[in-house]
Amino acid sequence: MLDAPNRDRNAERREATRREIVEAAWAIARESGLAELTLRDVAARVGMRAPSLYSHFASKNAIYDAMFGQAWSEYESSVLALEDALPEHPRAAAKQYGRHFFDFAVDDLPRHQLMNQRVIPGFEPSPESYAPAVRVLERAAANVRELGVTSEDDFAILIALIGGLINQHHANDPGGDRYAGLLDRAIDMWADAVGLPAEDPAPPSRKSAP
Template sequence: MDVLKDRRQLRRQATIEEILAAAVKLMARDGVAGMSLSGVARAVGMKPPSLYEYFPSKMALYDALFAQGSAELAAAVRAAGYSTGTDPLTALLAGARAYVGWLVRHPVSAQLLVWRPVPGFEPSPQAFAPSVDLMAETRALLVLAVERGRLLPAAATDDAVLLFTSVIAGVVSQQLANEPLGGAESGRYTRLMDPAMAMWLAQYTP
């Protein structure tokens, strides 16, 4: 019985992943807010009532997409060396580059994560948790940089964190809004990531 249960769970998870992938394709074509459950159902060969067994509402599907995107984004940032076990400034810069690069390569997810294109949608605490954890890691790196004398104490304040995230999100938004097909490194705006971070560092460097 456990084997049958595991198989059902695997099939269900595979179907969910297929639905999420189809939703991303439709959002790329029709706009993030233009996605419809009936369109997603048709894309995966389902009737709409069958889709409700996996996602009871359009907002539930958006929430799953947000959760998937935020988790993948956080993983990409950590894979770049975002850790207090390394030099904090090196980690911050590497993480910022990875953050921008992932979002530019995943423009549909970027709109859902960085902008608010769907009226009335707010991610659930569970879907937002990877973003919260990543922000906590950012604060830990800033505190470590201050403790080591690499940055001024003001760098660990709420305002400094807001400015840090605004610089990064601003680069992403400008790139996607003005040159969506530009590369993560050679784009008109993404290539300015390092100078933008240098400006932030100059504000808080002793």
């Protein structure tokens, strides 16, 4: 039996190894794409053989789940940070939100792919790993409602619009910035339709942190 301090130390080491594995997997995914991600390569990068990974993860899908869970978690943090820096004007805030979603998805292709779960045949994220993403959407919905948009449907349309531009960017213009340029125009269309007021020339910054 292990006593308490040693149990803790072992748990830490385990966690560290798990993190190392997930980091290695992301490194490979970023360098060569998710399609090139093999357990043997991941294992090699952390100085192991493939079967040893099964001491830390139940399957390859469990590794995907950890990868995506980590990304969603970081995403949630970045959204929380964004909210503190959000301008006061509703339309400006909507645009900043939109640009944030877009940049996040575009800057880091493999991380975007997690939003389109069909990229990995047979993989379904676990509710736990997906939770931060759900919270982000709920927060975004709440924030958008606070801007004066009362309809869930209008919010869903905004999300669809941004998601669609992201997809088109990846399909037609990866590397370019045509669809990033369309984002402001698209959000303006949407803002007019839902009745957000026109933007001030010089928007002041808002919300000192509590």
